[in-house]
Amino acid sequence: MRGASKNIAYSYINRASALLAGLALVPLFTRLLGPRLYGELLVIFTITMNLSLANLGIDQTLTNRVAEANATGKASLIRALLSTAFYAYTVIAAALVVLLVLCSPWVCHKFVSQDDRTAADTLLVVGTFTALALPFRTYLILLRGLGRVNEEQQIGACSVAARAVGIALALACGLKLLAIAIIHGAATLGAGLAGYLRARTLLREIDPSILRFSYNVLSSLAAPSLGFAVLQVAGAAGFGIDNLIIGYTLGPEQVTKYAVAFSLIMVGITLFSTLTGALLPSITALYAGQNVRLLTRMLSVTTRLALLYGGAGAAGLWIAGPWIVRWWAGPQIYPGDTTFGLLVLLFVTQIMIEPPWMVLVATTRHYGPAAVHVAESALNVALSVWWARTWGLPGVIAGTLVARLITSAWYIPFAAARTLHYTLARVANALAIPAVLTAGSLIAAFLFLGRDLRASAASPIMAAIVLSIFGIVFSFATFSREERRAGLNWATTFIRGR
Numbered sequence: 001m002r003g004a005s006k007n008i009a010y011s012y013i014n015r016a017s018a019l020l021a022g023l024a025l026v027p028l029f030t031r032l033l034g035p036r037l038y039g040e041l042l043v044i045f046t047i048t049m050n051l052s053l054a055n056l057g058i059d060q061t062l063t064n065r066v067a068e069a070n071a072t073g074k075a076s077l078i079r080a081l082l083s084t085a086f087y088a089y090t091v092i093a094a095a096l097v098v099l100l101v102l103c104s105p106w107v108c109h110k111f112v113s114q115d116d117r118t119a120a121d122t123l124l125v126v127g128t129f130t131a132l133a134l135p136f137r138t139y140l141i142l143l144r145g146l147g148r149v150n151e152e153q154q155i156g157a158c159s160v161a162a163r164a165v166g167i168a169l170a171l172a173c174g175l176k177l178l179a180i181a182i183i184h185g186a187a188t189l190g191a192g193l194a195g196y197l198r199a200r201t202l203l204r205e206i207d208p209s210i211l212r213f214s215y216n217v218l219s220s221l222a223a224p225s226l227g228f229a230v231l232q233v234a235g236a237a238g239f240g241i242d243n244l245i246i247g248y249t250l251g252p253e254q255v256t257k258y259a260v261a262f263s264l265i266m267v268g269i270t271l272f273s274t275l276t277g278a279l280l281p282s283i284t285a286l287y288a289g290q291n292v293r294l295l296t297r298m299l300s301v302t303t304r305l306a307l308l309y310g311g312a313g314a315a316g317l318w319i320a321g322p323w324i325v326r327w328w329a330g331p332q333i334y335p336g337d338t339t340f341g342l343l344v345l346l347f348v349t350q351i352m353i354e355p356p357w358m359v360l361v362a363t364t365r366h367y368g369p370a371a372v373h374v375a376e377s378a379l380n381v382a383l384s385v386w387w388a389r390t391w392g393l394p395g396v397i398a399g400t401l402v403a404r405l406i407t408s409a410w411y412i413p414f415a416a417a418r419t420l421h422y423t424l425a426r427v428a429n430a431l432a433i434p435a436v437l438t439a440g441s442l443i444a445a446f447l448f449l450g451r452d453l454r455a456s457a458a459s460p461i462m463a464a465i466v467l468s469i470f471g472i473v474f475s476f477a478t479f480s481r482e483e484r485r486a487g488l489n490w491a492t493t494f495i496r497g498r
Helices: 002-055 058-071 075-111 118-133 137-145 149-172 177-200 215-240 242-249 252-288 292-329 337-362 367-391 393-406 408-419 424-448 459-478 481-496
Strands: none
Touching: 002 075, 002 118, 002 149, 002 177, 002 242, 002 252, 002 292, 058 075, 058 137, 058 215, 075 118, 075 137, 075 215, 075 242, 118 177, 137 149, 137 177, 149 177, 242 252, 242 367, 242 393, 252 292, 252 337, 252 393, 292 337, 292 424, 292 459, 337 393, 337 408, 337 424, 367 393, 367 408, 393 408, 424 459
């Protein structure tokens, strides 16, 4: 588990750099670009981030296959996997560039701006860099599959820092969308190149070779990758198209209001998903070794951590979030209590899904969730478009939340429990007390903390007090003495960096 702890530590370092960069850049964007241009940029970034769907789900399958091959000492298979994926990504990247050249003007006219001609050029630049980086992602995946998540995360942190500094300087010099696009795209491509250079020092003959390309290997990646691809599309529909819907129906200024508040919620989600993401290689290895007992224990602990984190995080966001958004991005950027409250509920829902989702992804048992996510995505798009026209911003997030509660919010925990042969009675017995504590903290925060308190500068202090009390009560009520001691020892080691 020492390797897993190191991976977790560096994953948090990378996430922390990304979060700090976002915290620093948002007020610069809202003040130096303005709500409209920043909204256009957000929609463009949403479109280009969804270009990652073109990897057809190979990323996660490749990670699992490399981890399995490394565990059994099959270096030749790793090389075949890398060359096959590299050339498959190269073909996909070329197709993406052609598509961007042909479609960027039309896409920007529909979703970004009807009168800003630089928007299409911005989309083309960011998208082209994203496509060029796609083949080199193979080597970042290699680092993750070899259990060197810490090195992959170091590269990511350096890329984020370079991007943030470059964009801040561009904004300070009065540069606009196109310059930001070049800086953002170059940092993305640079991370892939750095992964390639690091991979060359770990394995010999790691350069992509057409002679090692294998249709059999590609076929072995295709079936599970298709399931992951469906999940990626569903995830994009669940979290990645709200900006497009808002830009299309309400205009780019409303995108800024929604996205800034949503980014604060995503900060909280990312802090927890970083933990589960860093544990994936370890879980894959445990499952390959049929160590179901340790897997079950890990799921139990992470689920209770999710309840602790979800309850404390939601209360803290509801209490201090409105003041933070107004201070951070400007008073006119806060989207209103209804929208923000629905975002907080989505935060709790997503946190609770993370531990069982971690098990399903790491064990490649994701086909059932993929089908459920398809239904969720279709329902989310339909509800969000419909309710956005009826209720504005609250309707967009309400569509996302309702679609998730009806579908994957219950199915993913059920599927993970079935994978580990966990009965529903056993789950209910283990989680009854922590679930009641989490629900109680949410009800108390929503009912008894008024708008005046949450709008004041004292709200972060109140949030810290509430979180501390809840954390102490929850920890002593739901974790054993041994678990608390192990958690304290891990935290001490993490802080010391050992």
